Amino acid sequence: MSRTVYAQARYHDCQAALDFLISAFGFGVHEVTKNDEGAVAHAELLVGDDIIMIGQGRPGGPGIYIATDDVDAHHDRAKAAGAGITMDLVNQPYGSREYACTDPEGNAWYFGTYRP
Secondary structure, three states, X not given: OOOOXXXXXXXXXXXXXXXXXXXXXXXXXXXXXXXXOOOEEEEEEEEOOEEEEEEEOOOOOOOEXXXXXXXXXXXXXXXXXXXXXXXXXXXXXXXXXXXXXXXXXXXXXXXXXXXX
């Protein structure tokens, strides 16, 4: 499969981010690159057939939306892992059930059933 668009997020502590994203959101690891000191400098995470890249840098930005089939279970898992819920589960007028949260470094994540 040839991908064209890759979502990315920046973190001060990539290893902590990697651990959180796997635990909270169930992402799989595609690749991890470490710097000369052995710290994670870049990682590629699998979300279904797609890839999200994380790297060292200043957190922030508009956030990332990810479609999921069982958003209620996903919400519960993320909350239990310590995600900061910024929008609780809601049924949107356009047919999506979704929620929003932040990871420990403040990046915004959106999960829902809407698939563009």
